[in-house]
């Protein structure tokens with residue numbers, strides 16, 4: 001093991017830079033060279049890369065985004081794309097690749113590892129927190145806190161105007177962000193893609209609350225639940241209460257990582273280099289019950305992380 005490659009892929013997540021920094025500096029402490037591939041899998045397809053030194057990663061631990069840039073890269077979903085990736089790994093003498101990203105990036109790493117024979121280490125980094133095998137991903141805590149800060153402000157308007165707010169948070173396929181944000185802002189209702197919602201039940205909860213004197217409320221809805229514009233309109237028509245929709249959007253993906261996201265990134269970065277140094281590959285570093293462990297990247301790809309639905313029921317009880 002002499003030369004480690006590193007790539008960030010999929011949606012950016014706050015803390016990716018902290019992970020890059022950790023990988024580069026731990027590698028340097030073991031006399032390993034690090035090559036950064038730019039713009040996700042595009043960098044491997046186009047052989048677009050740069051040498052990363054401990055100095056080139058200074059002053060980035062506190063910044064969101066990724067200095068390597070990232071992308072969604074449909075070409076890497078093809079055999080030719082992965083083949084080009086293998087050629088880039090070979091031409092740059094890469095002995096091991098650290099892949100920082102979400103579940104899709106892990107699937108890509110598995111393909112590339114199988115085809116190239118180069119050991120891969122996955123570092124889970126996505127605000128979706130939907131990577132199987134890890135309790136938490138880099139960026140999740142930051143996105144939760146960003147959304148919570150915004151919704152606390154929205155609550156002021158909701159209460160002052162007696163309005164029901166539907167607040168849409170990210171999560172096209174999964175409701176980890178919505179459920180954690182929902183419970184921590186005291187949301188009256190949480191809607192997630194994993195559970196098909198019954199509109200009449202939503203109206204009923206709002207009507208009951210109004211009868212008891214609570215004429216404002218926050219509904220935290222993951223983007224994947226369907227048309228939140230329509231839902232907001234339907235709530236107004238079926239409850240008679242004033243409603244508003246607030247879509248938090250991409251602000252949740254950026255910003256300075258929280259201390260927790262930085263810590264996770266530093267621990268994951270360190271362990272990923274240790275694994276490669278020990279001669280291990282095709283692993284994902286994960287956080288389980290308070291400590292960093294590693295599992296087969298294949299197992300992470302094949303598993304499905306389940307949302308704890310009891311959180312959603314608890315949120316409804318706590319908001320009564």
Ligand SMILES: Nc1ncnc2c1ncn2[C@@H]1O[C@H](COP(=O)(O)OP(=O)(O)OP(=O)(O)O)[C@@H](O)[C@H]1O
Pocket residue numbers: 009010011012041071072073074075076077078101102103104105106107108109111125126127128
């Ligand atoms: N099965 C696969 N084979 C090859 N490449 C893949 C595969 N699945 C995903 N990829 C590649 O990985 C990229 C990142 O995956 P995806 O867009 O799902 O994001 P992610 O890593 O899950 O992160 P997030 O969900 O946080 O945005 C894809 O754009 C594609 O280039």
Ligand SMILES: O=P(O)(O)OC[C@H]1O[C@](O)(CO)[C@@H](O)[C@@H]1O
Pocket residue numbers: 010011012072126127128170171172173253
């Ligand atoms: O516009 P993009 O980059 O495809 O991102 C949207 C998706 O990325 C995520 O934010 C995760 O990074 C999802 O919650 C969302 O569905």
Ligand SMILES: [Mg+2]
Pocket residue numbers: 010102103104126128130
């Ligand atoms: Mg994903």
